[in-house]
Amino acid sequence: MRLVADNLAGDRGGEPVFDGVSFALSNGECLIVTGENGSGKSTLLRIVAGLLPASGGSVKLEGGGEEWPDVMSACHHLGDRNAMKPALTVTENLKFRQDFLGRPFLSAEEALEEVALPSVASLPFGYLSTGQRRRVAIAGLLVAFRPVWLLDEPTAGLDLGSERRFAALMRAHLEDGGIIVAATHVPLGIEGAKELVMGGGGSK
Numbered sequence: 001m002r003l004v005a006d007n008l009a010g011d012r013g014g015e016p017v018f019d020g021v022s023f024a025l026s027n028g029e030c031l032i033v034t035g036e037n038g039s040g041k042s043t044l045l046r047i048v049a050g051l052l053p054a055s056g057g058s059v060k061l062e063g064g065g066e067e068w069p070d071v072m073s074a075c076h077h078l079g080d081r082n083a084m085k086p087a088l089t090v091t092e093n094l095k096f097r098q099d100f101l102g103r104p105f106l107s108a109e110e111a112l113e114e115v116a117l118p119s120v121a122s123l124p125f126g127y128l129s130t131g132q133r134r135r136v137a138i139a140g141l142l143v144a145f146r147p148v149w150l151l152d153e154p155t156a157g158l159d160l161g162s163e164r165r166f167a168a169l170m171r172a173h174l175e176d177g178g179i180i181v182a183a184t185h186v187p188l189g190i191e192g193a194k195e196l197v198m199g200g201g202g203s204k
């Protein structure tokens with residue numbers, strides 16, 4: 001499987017944000033996207049996920065077969081809003097996500113163990129702290145299998161132990177043949193990752 005972006009361009013509100021972005025990632029590869037505030041990292045991830053149209057170029061998933069015909073079907077997009085319902089409990093949110101997305105992977109209980117948060121299972125998501133919300137959103141990556149993880153500042157709000165646990169989860173996903181694109185301002189602890197610098201430079 002290969003995730004291939006070719007000469008992608010994106011705009012917001014009719015204004016160009018970036019152009020000429022190309023990369024190719026095979027199974028087990030990670031791309032770290034860096035760049036100053038407003039350089040278009042979140043916009044790029046949303047375009048790759050199929051949540052926004054590209055204003056130029058293309059992004060494709062090659063070799064996904066009938067199971068993963070395009071990037072949208074094959075990806076988890078972890079955005080800054082966590083995509084959880086505040087009035088539902090943590091477990092209800094995770095089970096809803098699993099039922100909605102299909103291809104169950106870990107149970108809600110197992111996923112919460114992975115982020116070391118079993119204690120919040122029966123609390124409404126809206127009661128949680130910023131870092132706890134992020135950790136539950138990370139658990140959301142684990143309740144349904146998707147080969148491509150698109151992560152927007154995934155460690156924002158995480159304490160050091162949670163950062164380390166999440167790095168181990170990302171490494172396990174890559175070892176299992178997954179693909180990761182992560183926008184970040186801080187190192188994520190993934191050795192051998194490719195790098196794309198927005199607003200200047202290119203992928204290397």
Ligand SMILES: Nc1ncnc2c1ncn2[C@@H]1O[C@H](COP(=O)(O)OP(=O)(O)OP(=O)(O)O)[C@@H](O)[C@H]1O
Pocket residue numbers: 012013017035036037038039040041042043044
């Ligand atoms: N809905 C929108 N309408 C108009 N402009 C937008 C919209 N969303 C983002 N922008 C603009 O698009 C540009 C790129 O924003 P984006 O969020 O992709 O940057 P970023 O690199 O992720 O920034 P940060 O490091 O601050 O998270 C910014 O100038 C921003 O103001």
